[in-house]
Amino acid sequence: MPRLLIVHGAGMNMRGKAQIDVFGPMTLPEYDKHIRQYASELGIDIEIFHSNVEGEVINKFYEAHDSGVDGAIINPAGYTTGHPALMAAIAQVRFPTIELHISNPARRGRESEIARVSRAVVTGCGIFGYHLAMRGILDMLAVKSGASAKK
Numbered sequence: 001m002p003r004l005l006i007v008h009g010a011g012m013n014m015r016g017k018a019q020i021d022v023f024g025p026m027t028l029p030e031y032d033k034h035i036r037q038y039a040s041e042l043g044i045d046i047e048i049f050h051s052n053v054e055g056e057v058i059n060k061f062y063e064a065h066d067s068g069v070d071g072a073i074i075n076p077a078g079y080t081t082g083h084p085a086l087m088a089a090i091a092q093v094r095f096p097t098i099e100l101h102i103s104n105p106a107r108r109g110r111e112s113e114i115a116r117v118s119r120a121v122v123t124g125c126g127i128f129g130y131h132l133a134m135r136g137i138l139d140m141l142a143v144k145s146g147a148s149a150k151k
Contacts, residue, residue: 001045002070002141004134006035007057008050010078015102022103024126031127038131042138054079058089065093071137072097073130076114080105083113091117096140098133102126 008028016027032048039046047069049060057079064072072090074097079086090097096119104124105112115121120136122129 001043002138003045004137005064005069005072006046006048007060007072007074009057009074009076010052012050012075012077026127034127035130038134042134044134054083054086058086061089061093069095070141071095073100073133074114075100080110080112080114087113087117090114096137098122098136100129100133102129
């Protein structure tokens, strides 16, 4: 069973409490419920991690590298720009990372720096973007192993 790390960046704990016009009313625990359901449907083992502290997120990526995680999905939120140490960590790990945004940051004039080191980016698809990103990692892993993805 593939193992994925799901990382919620700085400020994600405020989802459903602030900027509802941009991100909607869903709270972070509600996000996690959907993410767990998608993972179950796809046969993926996940670990969900949130931190407002950049160093903790960096350490989590390195820990995942050392523990054999197969891929990661990060919603960088407040880490979207201005975090070169996080970018370096994502670039150094052995597994593919997909950047995900519930909304489309480009619509707000924001360009993600994390996208530069991510294998792919999913934006503007709402919570279903996590399903798309998980599916994308499964396909990446299948191509790497020479098999085809099953689901």
